[in-house]
Amino acid sequence: MQAPPYLDSLNEAQKQAVLHTSGPVMIIAGAGSGKTRVLTYRIAHLIRQEIPAYNILALTFTNKAAKEMQARIMEICGSEARNLWMGTFHSVFAKILRIEADRLNYPSSFTIYDTDDSKSLIKAIIKEMQLDDKIYKPNIIYNRISNAKNNLITAEAYASASDLVSYDFKSGRPKFIEIYRAYANRCFKAGAMDFDDLLMNTDKLFRMHPDVLLKYQHKFKYIMVDEYQDTNICQYSIIKRLAAAHENICVVGDDAQSIYSFRGATIQNILNFQRDYRDASIFKLEQNYRSTQTIVGAAGHIIAKNKDQLEKEVWTSNEEGEKIRIIRAVTDNEEGRLVVQSIFEQRMKSQESYGSFVILYRTNYQSRSFEEALRKLSIPYRIYGGTSFYQRKEVKDLIAYLRLVVNPNDEAALKRIINYPARKIGNSTLDKIILTSNQGNTSLWEVVKNVAQFPLIGRSAAHVQRFSLMMQSFMSMKDAHNAYDLASHVAKQTGLLKFLHEDKTTEGISKYENLVELLNGIKEFTEDDTSELSKDLSTYLQEISLLTDADKKEDNETPKVSLMTIHSSKGLEYPFVYIVGLEENLFPSQMALNSRAELEEERRLFYVAITRAEKKLNLSFATSRFRFGSLLSCEPSRFIDEIDNQFLELQPIKSSSHQPSALNKGFGNNKSLISSLQKTGKVTSQFSKRPIDINFKAGDTSNIDSGDQVEHNRFGKGKVILLEGEGNARKVKVLFEEVGEKTLVLSFAKLRIISS
């Protein structure tokens, strides 16, 4: 087939994947192989073939990815691209669920509970059931419920699954199923779905209502799924059903980048694709356009250590590029300083903007030390993830009012604001309202609205009545006013704005500013002419409920250093990448060391991080770190050792400043730790559980003698004190300046001789 000219920029493998539009297709796309391009052009090509865009469903991993792709497609084939059904699983299915809500007896204005809402509801249920929240930890319960839902196990199904129930019994949580039931019931009563419900209820909708399924099967003649390796059983089931009629399904993924098993994703989906669709065509994209040979090579060596993977060989014709640098520091604060200093110097040297840099970490809390260091040098930065704008208390408070206006049954919203700002409705009154609503199996709002009928509520009834009347006045405005008018009215009437405006502390001022920013955002939404969406409040709330931090509008004026977790860096690329906090038990996480499968997922995470880099990769670790108020001593991560010597910079590893300077910074008031640090130069703590394993690859160190000064990539500088001959595998005992004595097996160890 002659490829049309707009596909000229693609290579052969990419072109084939684009042109093969009918039947089941799986594209295995290595990191940096132009996966997004292929997907984009594939959709554009379909539209060019006169397939109506509304017949195409494209599921992406983030809203941002969807938006960018849509913009790109629009460039190629014009405004028809607007009719594409494109977005995350959650947002697309939320849209379908709103249309079909009555089939599931939900209001079409159902609320979407975020994790906080869900957890506090679970907490409340545990309390109401008078269970011990030390045994029934809301977090664990939430995860277990979420897990069940991701595997399509409803509360009813759970109750009749004897293995699950007996597991709970054995692990001391026999009442779990009752919590699950109560939670599901309360969500339903509140007209609310949590994130997992959006998927599970879609599956339920299609399963129970064949006519609805038929309608969408007919509508979505072409289905494309990005990041297929990170789909879970529930998503799999939905896609399978939807695609059953036409089987024009194209999935794109990379098993080496599967990093979401914790939320139910199963790599089996991608491995089983050929079993599900016997006549599936498979395309492999193996040429990497993103990174230097050094980076591609190092990443390949790392991932090769995993057993579970599809065969593929990622390669590149890019230049060799600079070697990987390892930065070692004594504390997390010093790590921040060294990394930021390196960014500063690199920027000078390469004349690139700060937008070309990213700092990647395993956990959100690690951002702190880098923020501080960046602020000190006045380098602009932006943090993705963590507490996002919409998670802030003041923002959630106003949104809770708005949610309640749209869906009065929303329990989480009502609890949040019934006494905020304070209006003399205390906890005991709220407890009575909850009790009354549980007895009558009604929503909280029904009780609040008809408070006069319930003598139980007592003296506070008048206050509740006043609150109820105020809310009703807002509700009556709902249909005649746009989102902004209503929101600003609510902000004023409830006293929220005034309350924060009067607070002149720095915190109060910033809260006030956030509220104003929120209102401005709503204004922008109502004034946006490019979108055909209705401008009412309920549409606005739908829009924001599934937004994440990555979707927030960029101000592109100042280029900024990005900070994010590795998970949220998926799909992104930067010329200069710093992977930080490479310490054992942190990355790989100590919670992921229970099985080979878990460790392999951590390794895939490392692989994802490495392959974000285009030009230069830097790794850093600290040998001690503050966490939860205590100082932990850290061992460098095993992942550092897994990097082959040939990819590492040979110049001496930057030596760190020593204890005195570290002492001045952030060691808090833990006197015993400080004195231990002063005496011994190292800190041991109860948290350091795992022994260091010595498991290194061959280095270029055959001529070592006692007395040599050596440097090791993990342990820093030291002096050889004893050699033990054991054939090829000579052992060497080294006294390291910082970590003391270690025995290394020479044929595996990466030792560099500094002086003989």
Added chain:
DNA sequence: TACTAAGCTCTTTTT
């Protein structure tokens, strides 16, 4: 009912 101080608990990643 509202506010404050002291105490306890977090230890992963996200839609």
Added chain:
DNA sequence: GAGCTTAGTA
């Protein structure tokens, strides 16, 4: 270190 709960006080 932060965020939340509890106990004690106004």
